[in-house]
Amino acid sequence: MKLAVLGGSLRRESLNRRLLEHLARSLEQRGHDLRTLSGDALRLPLFDADLPAPAEVLALRDALEGIHGLVIVSPEYNAGIPPHLKNAVDWLSTLAPNPLKGLPVLLAAASPGAFGGARALLSWRPVLANLGALALPVAITVPLADKNLDANGAPLEARAKGEIQKALASFLEWTARLRGEPHDPLPPS
Numbered sequence: 001m002k003l004a005v006l007g008g009s010l011r012r013e014s015l016n017r018r019l020l021e022h023l024a025r026s027l028e029q030r031g032h033d034l035r036t037l038s039g040d041a042l043r044l045p046l047f048d049a050d051l052p053a054p055a056e057v058l059a060l061r062d063a064l065e066g067i068h069g070l071v072i073v074s075p076e077y078n079a080g081i082p083p084h085l086k087n088a089v090d091w092l093s094t095l096a097p098n099p100l101k102g103l104p105v106l107l108a109a110a111s112p113g114a115f116g117g118a119r120a121l122l123s124w125r126p127v128l129a130n131l132g133a134l135a136l137p138v139a140i141t142v143p144l145a146d147k148n149l150d151a152n153g154a155p156l157e158a159r160a161k162g163e164i165q166k167a168l169a170s171f172l173e174w175t176a177r178l179r180g181e182p183h184d185p186l187p188p189s
C-alpha cells in the first residue's frame with residue numbers, strides 16, 4: 001500500500017523524527033511504499049487566510065496524494081499539538097479536496113516525560129475528526145524516549161517494542177479493510 005509518515009519536530013535531534021524513521025523503515029520492510037514528510041517539508045509559512053496556499057504547502061499536498069494511510073508522529077508541547085504540525089494541517093484543511101479526508105491515521109508520540117506524549121495524541125483526535133480523517137483506536141506512545149529509543153529510533157524496552165508491532169499491524173489491517181482488500185483478523189488489543 002502507499003503510506004506516509006508525517007511529523008517529528010523541526011530540531012535536528014528530534015526524538016519524534018527518530019521514531020518516525022523507525023516506523024517508516026518497519027513499514028517498508030513489510031513491503032509498503034513509504035513517503036516521509038518531516039524536517040524541512042514541514043517548515044511552512046504561518047497560516048494566513050489572506051494568502052493563497054504557498055508552494056511548500058502544495059508540495060506537501062502532492063506528497064500525500066494517492067496514499068492509503070498516514071502515520072502522524074507528534075511531539076507534545078504544553079499537553080497539545082506543536083505549532084508547526086497544527087499549521088501544516090490547518091493549511092491542508094483549506095485545500096479542495098482536503099488531502100487528509102477519509103484517511104486512516106495511526107497516531108504516535110515520543111517524549112522524555114512519563115506520559116510519552118499521550119496528551120498531545122488526545123488533542124489530535126478532535127482535529128482529525130474535524131478534517132474527516134479516521135484516527136485509529138490504537139496509538140503509540142514512547143515515554144522516557146531519550147532513554148528508551150536507540151540512535152535509529154528503535155525502542156529499547158520490551159513494552160514499547162510490543163506496542164509498536166501491535167499498533168503497526170492494526171494500522172495495516174484497518175487500512176487494508178478500508179480499501180476493501182483481503183485482510184487478517186485484527187490483532188488483539
Ligand SMILES: Cc1cc2nc3c(=O)[nH]c(=O)nc-3n(C[C@H](O)[C@H](O)[C@H](O)COP(=O)(O)O)c2cc1C
Binds near residue numbers: 014078
Ligand atoms: C514548548 C515546549 C512544551 C513542552 N511541553 C511538553 C508537555 O506538555 N509534555 C511533554 O511530555 N513534553 C513536553 N515538552 C518536552 C518535549 O516532549 C521534548 O522537548 C521532546 O524532546 C520534543 O520532541 P522532539 O524530541 O521530537 O523535538 C515540551 C517542549 C517544549 C519545547
